[in-house]
Amino acid sequence: MIKITLPDGSVKEFAAGITPMDVAKSISEGLARNVISASFNGTTVETVTPLTTDGSLVLFTWNDEGGKKAFWHSTSHVMAQVLEEMYPGIKLTLGPAIANGFYYDVDFEDHKITDADFKKIEDRVLEISRDKHEFKLRPVSKAEALEVYKDNVYKTELISNLEDGTITFCDHSTFTDLCRGGHIPNTGIIKAMKVMSVAGAYWRGDEKNKQLTRVYGISFPKQKDLTEYLELLEEAKRRDHRKLGKELELFAFSSKVGQGLPLWLPKGAALRDRLEQFLKRAQKKAGYEQVVTPHIGQKELYVTSGHYAKYGADSFQPINTPAEGEEFLLKPMNCPHHCEIYNVRPWSYKDLPKRYAEFGTVYRYEQSGELHGLTRVRGFTQDDAHIFCTPEQLDEEFKKVIDLVLYVFGSLGFENFTAQISLRDQENREKYIGSDENWEKAENAIINAARDKGLNTVVEYGEAAFYGPKLDFMVKDALGRQWQLGTIQVDYNLPERFDLTYKGSDDQLHRPVMIHRAPFGSMERFIAILLEHTAGNFPLWLMPEQAIILSLSEKYEIYAKKVLDLLENHEIRALIDNRNETIGKKIRDAEMQKTPFMLIVGEEEEKNGTISIRRHGQEGKGNITVTIEEFAAIVTEEINKTLKVFTV
Ligand SMILES: [Zn+2]
Numbered sequence: 001m002i003k004i005t006l007p008d009g010s011v012k013e014f015a016a017g018i019t020p021m022d023v024a025k026s027i028s029e030g031l032a033r034n035v036i037s038a039s040f041n042g043t044t045v046e047t048v049t050p051l052t053t054d055g056s057l058v059l060f061t062w063n064d065e066g067g068k069k070a071f072w073h074s075t076s077h078v079m080a081q082v083l084e085e086m087y088p089g090i091k092l093t094l095g096p097a098i099a100n101g102f103y104y105d106v107d108f109e110d111h112k113i114t115d116a117d118f119k120k121i122e123d124r125v126l127e128i129s130r131d132k133h134e135f136k137l138r139p140v141s142k143a144e145a146l147e148v149y150k151d152n153v154y155k156t157e158l159i160s161n162l163e164d165g166t167i168t169f170c171d172h173s174t175f176t177d178l179c180r181g182g183h184i185p186n187t188g189i190i191k192a193m194k195v196m197s198v199a200g201a202y203w204r205g206d207e208k209n210k211q212l213t214r215v216y217g218i219s220f221p222k223q224k225d226l227t228e229y230l231e232l233l234e235e236a237k238r239r240d241h242r243k244l245g246k247e248l249e250l251f252a253f254s255s256k257v258g259q260g261l262p263l264w265l266p267k268g269a270a271l272r273d274r275l276e277q278f279l280k281r282a283q284k285k286a287g288y289e290q291v292v293t294p295h296i297g298q299k300e301l302y303v304t305s306g307h308y309a310k311y312g313a314d315s316f317q318p319i320n321t322p323a324e325g326e327e328f329l330l331k332p333m334n335c336p337h338h339c340e341i342y343n344v345r346p347w348s349y350k351d352l353p354k355r356y357a358e359f360g361t362v363y364r365y366e367q368s369g370e371l372h373g374l375t376r377v378r379g380f381t382q383d384d385a386h387i388f389c390t391p392e393q394l395d396e397e398f399k400k401v402i403d404l405v406l407y408v409f410g411s412l413g414f415e416n417f418t419a420q421i422s423l424r425d426q427e428n429r430e431k432y433i434g435s436d437e438n439w440e441k442a443e444n445a446i447i448n449a450a451r452d453k454g455l456n457t458v459v460e461y462g463e464a465a466f467y468g469p470k471l472d473f474m475v476k477d478a479l480g481r482q483w484q485l486g487t488i489q490v491d492y493n494l495p496e497r498f499d500l501t502y503k504g505s506d507d508q509l510h511r512p513v514m515i516h517r518a519p520f521g522s523m524e525r526f527i528a529i530l531l532e533h534t535a536g537n538f539p540l541w542l543m544p545e546q547a548i549i550l551s552l553s554e555k556y557e558i559y560a561k562k563v564l565d566l567l568e569n570h571e572i573r574a575l576i577d578n579r580n581e582t583i584g585k586k587i588r589d590a591e592m593q594k595t596p597f598m599l600i601v602g603e604e605e606e607k608n609g610t611i612s613i614r615r616h617g618q619e620g621k622g623n624i625t626v627t628i629e630e631f632a633a634i635v636t637e638e639i640n641k642t643l644k645v646f647t648v
């Protein structure tokens, strides 16, 4: 008999040789109908793989990431079968599942695949799938595998690197592929499939190798799922922050300035400033002190911090001074600078915690191919802060940081998130720096703080950094995509490396604990995510312009100016569209700019001292006519709905 541990912690006994599918059936027929893949002791297995040892089993359905992976990878085999059928003589290489779908890298030799072929491929994949072919793994000897693929240099290379006795083929229908497993039971559940695109890809990602064609595809168990996915892609395109950033005149890039170095235009800079002021106000209340540090630091600083050993060779190289032979690095992190601020004077336990905050700009080299709008850049500003506290204070400090992060998310309309807690790998404690006692304290502090604040948590063992445990907020945006925002990280390493101390109540010197935290992460990436989440309709308190005054004709310019002055008195950000354009054109342009309130002024309004309000995106709802005071009250009420007062 073997003991199988299920994710809920329950242990069941089975005869050796039982399959994951049998285990599913023993739980319920309903589950068995939906199980499409499984993982045993952390390794992906087939639903028909006999289990022969004790271990933990996770059963995957389409709703699990593991299930989707098996579904997509399996579809890549069917697509490969179709490609071979349609383009005889091509050489198949690798076909893994990816975050959304799968790809297959193919050497098409003399053939050429074009968009016009996609539909044919899709139809044939579905036709084959309907026959419910089972995916069957079969062990083969290395010699046999090499013989089968003797005309395929790519597979031959893959097989050469495998150990004899570990090689398997996967058969389905009339098709066979070199594969180590991870399939759905049969092709019958593939009900929708689309070839998304083709692109060039070097064999093994090395540009010295031959360029292959990467065929991207995706598949679903229902046609409806595919339709929804394609609609989501369209919406994501509409919300692409690079497109919106240009339309709303927030930021730009210049090839002269350099790639990956964003230029913030006046509206974007004002937006950033409002975000910074918003966080600074809350941080001040929470007891943070602002500091400012330079954009470069001596190489030695980063040798001490360990960053040089880790990133030095793969990042921007040192800047040398002409005469004195000094070496400086562009700042990749603010932490070493803040450690030196802490070291300026001695501290007693009574002085702690110290909380140093800085909107610190850092520079990290990213390969040009990796750069992407504002989400992957070479220079960015972190809303960084470092808290230096005693181990006893960790608990309280962690809770306070969580409060601040929740305040930020609440004010910006991120409502859907989970807290991912990364802890030590309990089996390999020697991998980590810091005493067992301190680790326990820190891990408990994080778990307790998260529980205390009612966060929805996921605990990941073995995901902690070698220098401390952490909590990451995983945020879902309006399109259901997940982003990592707001990291809180405990650190035992830098206090050691920078020899940070405080005098305890015992009059002895002790090491403080350091917390790194950044609710936004980086201003660039955060604004990109916020743009895509809101489609540019930021919360009213953050909008570059909250209102635009549109006069019906030049006759009302003086009145428009008067309205603007009054709005300024109420601290409402507004401007006037004075152009000699029709009101229709002015409205269309204001809609494009996503200005929340369009204030129309004409003869009636001037006579009564009022404005007619039209809301962004509410065409046909009819305007309402109000006084300036009434309008100011509407604005204040709406702002207060999202922007709460931060209290500690
Ligand atoms: Zn496979």
Ligand SMILES: [Zn+2]
Residues within 6 Å of the ligand: 333, 334, 335, 386, 516, 517
């Ligand atoms: Zn840091």
